Amino acid sequence: MGIIRNIAASLVLLRQSSVKNNHKVIMSRRLHARRTDGVDKNVWVEFTQLAADYKAVNLGQGFPDFSPPQFIQEAFCKAINGGPQMHQYTRAFGHPPLVKSLAKFFSRIVVQDIDPLEDILVTVGAYQALFCAFQGLIDEGDEVIIIEPFFDCYQPMVVMAGGKAVYVPLRPREGSAILSSGDWVLSADELASKITPRTKAIVINTPNNPLGKVYKTEELQMIADLCIKHNLLCFSDEVYEWLTYDGAKHIKIASLPGMWERTVTVGSAGKTFSATGWKVGWAIGSGNIIKYMKTIHQNSVYHCATAAQEAVAHGFEREYELFGTPESYFQQLPTMLHHKRKKLASCLESVGLQPIMPEGGYFMVTDISSVKVDLNDLSTKDELYDFRFVKWLIKEKGLATIPVSAFYSPEHSKEFDKYIRFCFVKVNLTFLTEVVHLKKQLPVCQSFCLCFLLTGGLHAGCCRGHLEKVESERVNLPLM
Amino acid sequence: MSIARQVLNCSRFTCRSAHVTCRKTFTTSQHVMMSRHTHAKRIEGLDKNVWVAFTALAADPSVVNLGQGFPDIPPPSYVKEALAKAASVDRMNQYTRGFGHPSLVKALSQVYGKAYGRQIDPLKEILVTVGGYGSLFSAIQALVEEGDEVIIIEPFFDCYVPMVRMAGGKPVLIPLRLKSGKKTITSADWFLDPDELAGKFNSKTKAIIINTPNNPIGKFVPVFFLQVFTKDELQMIADLCIKHDTLCFSDEVYEWLVYRGHQHVKIATLPGMWDRTVTIGSAGKTFSVTGWKLGWSIGPEQLMKHLQTVMQNSLYTCPTPLQEAVAQGLLLNYELMDQPECYFTSLADELEGKRDRLADIVEEAGMTPVIPEGGYFMLVDVTALNQDLSHMDEDEAYDYKFVKWMIKEKKLAAIPVTAFVGEESTKDFEKYIRLCFIKQDSTLDAARSILKSWTKV
Secondary structure (H helix, E strand, C coil), X not given: CHHHHHHHHHHHHHHHHHCCCCCCCCCCCCCCXXXXXXXXXXXXXXXXHHHHHCCCEECCCCCCCCCCCHHHHHHHHHHHCCCHHHHCCCCCCCCHHHHHHHHHHHHHHHCCCCCCCCCEEEECHHHXXXXXXXHHHCCCCCEEEEEECCCCCHXXXXXXXXXXXXXXXXXXXXXXXXXXXXXXXCCHHHHHHCCCCCEEEEEEECCCCCCCCCCCHHHHHHHHHHHHHHCCEEEEECCCCCCECCCCCCCCHHHCCCCHHHEEEEEEHHHHCCCHHHCCEEEEECHHHHHHHHHHHHXXXXXXXXXXXXXXXXXXXXXXXXXXXXXXXXXXXXXXXXXXXXXXXXXXXXXCCEEEECCECCEEEEECCCCCCCCCCHHHCCCCHHHHHHHHHHHHHCEECEEHHHHCCCCCHHHHCCEEEEECCCCHHHHHHHHHHHHHHCXXXXXXXXXXXXXXXXXXXXXXXHHHHHHHHHHCCXXX | CHHHHHHHHCCCXXXXXXXXXXXXXCHHHHHHHHHHCCCCHHHCCCCCCHHHHHHHHHCXXXXXXXXXXXXXXXXXXXXXXXXXXXXXXXXXXXXXXXXXXXHHHHHXXXXXXXXXXXXXXXXXCEEEECHHHHHXXXXXXXXXXXXXXXXXXXXXXXXXXXXXXXXXXXXXEEECEECCCCXXXXXXHXXXXXXXXXXXXXXXXXXXXXXXXXXXXXXXXXXXXXXXXXXXXXXXXXXXXXXXXXXXXXXCCCCCCECCCCCCCCHHHCCCCHHHEEEEEEHHHHCCXXXXXXXXXXXXXXXXXXXXXXXXXXXXXXXXXXXXXXXXXXXXXXXXXXXXXXXXXXXXXXXXXXXXXXXXXXXXXXXXXXXXXXXXXXXXXXXXXXXXXXXXXXCCCHHHHXXXXXXXHHCEECEEHHHHCCHHHHHHHCXXXXXXXXXXXXXXXXXXXXXXXXXXX
């Protein structure tokens, strides 16, 4: 083996001396770690790039196109202009004012005494909280149950931790028209059948991305019963917890009996305060579990940025005082998005698509199976239908969405390749004009007039002039 | 760990005694649960951390903190202004490009293109991370696994060892050794024994981590090493990397903090090294904004793509407004490079004065400073003080005991240097403590008063 090694080393030297500035293989043995195998593809990287390349209006990625609320922007400015300590390291597991205000705020909600130092870990977005949970608690060979459709990062995170993902799909309820995300349900029997002695955890996401389902108490209780019976951990991704519509109520599974000690609840300042670019998130749970996540955190990023944490702390202090009142941002944001959601659904229906009304979250999933479009792009011919449709929509119509089969496991994605996902956390004009543009290209009912929607209901009747005006405005819209 | 726990429990946050009682009733079910819910093996033995322990101890406002490495001098006003300006733009409060905000990677490509003397592709050869720390993590996770050995030079920034272990790798340590027989000591008097280093490389060696300027010693890995060796140390490391086909992770977060008579050289610029080196930088250290936690890795695409994979599966993207502000700061200083107004130069000038001041203070107090050639730390040999610590915990190294005693009795915080070495090297480093001098003059004065009154007793 030593001789081979020497020859290999000599070959490397020879190659290097004769080749300049090429992407050459430098290692005669394996270069990258196995944990990065199979997790290099990423739907966001692919589609965000495509949207940027074609200057498409981006209704794909989930971020608002409006600013965070005034009070939080002011808090951030105040922090920036605060003393020099605002620009230096803070406490690694979470800035003291932030963990204090999170503990105070959420203790009231889960009716559990949350210790700010032991039971909370502040992370770089909810994304990193999930990473710490998987890395800290999932080992080689552990099975993790993921409910489909799922936020796509859960699967590669399980794989990178050496675990095995086991999937259980939400299915449309039999016998009824699928009008709402509430019509997609989990079968208790099917879920129970997926549990094995190797099952370590189950990941739930409520409100759900992409469907918008808000799990009801009885649904969570069913999951909780299985967690307790089989001694499982529960990772509960609740980043959209404040965004529920039509009276749907967000329930924290950690507040159910027997669940606090086995649940990691993940939250996000980005989604809470419409500031996704701040990348402040947290994990809340029993200190006995959080401590393992802290070890991952201290050996990966160690600290999170100070000033944004200070600002988020102020945000939660304010919301603690205003909780349940009309001035609370946690009331105002869902109220505003409630209307945008309705408008988008109407628009989509008017062009012949079948939206699934989300009970919560940022997104609306639409069934595209009734639309017949000639997808003649050869470069995508081996991909699933929704991927092809979305790419066509970006390239030909300048509208970016996300294909929903990206949120399914390889084994089930073919069953769910007729859905696309829209983000409706956008100001009116942006997405409506794009849908109008879409209307002009699809062979659907011509008689429905969109003027009503565009002008906020002031006019009725078909009006070519309106459509032309809107078309010219679309061209001048600010791009991503 | 127990000391840290006690300190944390007595901290200014209220102990929730009711909560403690509630916890007791859960003990039985938790015990059953915990026997099943063990942590993942990758974190075994990695929970201890010198900072968690000592930051808590030094948090007492009456303690003069020369321990943890962060400035108490303000950052340049234009970076704060750039941040405030960025935060006022709607789009800057939302997600940006995962591998690095476009304006930042472009600015980095410009600044480092000049430093490397080559075109650096902003999209394929740069990754923006959560601090230099995040870059180390991404590189190690991407490129080190079970069965790999990684050479680490002692003393080392303490995270290298746990990060390598968490990735399943095996740290192989080699100490810097002190040349004997010198009166005033500088960081240049610590050297790497070439034969010893060569002996550490084998077929399992995946990478070597170098840190220049070094934390904690402040040593540069110099290009020309005039005294004993005819060959320079960086070239020596480079030759070994090429011969054994290993990677090099070069932690250069203190790259701009160079004192007179010394030069920072990037190992990636030596022949044959670009293709096998990941070089790490830090906005926090560059602009005195450690609390921004932004850093970057630069290297060839065939390495960087794997770091990008780790990034997209760990935290995906870094904060936007901070990246925009750092981009502005870099562009401004790019225009001023090689001029005295350039922050990269002016900060080094300012720190050189503080370095010399602290060295005087330390010497006055009867201790021996190791004058650093770069960075903002100084090692101090406390042997001459002959401090009796026999009343303290037997199990800890002398420097750990000394620092804890010094924080408690003298209200002056430092960091014990054996935190930066492996067990076998403890006896060679346990008479050293590390002081940070990127501090206001008033802080250094306060330290001086403490040390003066100390020696009087």
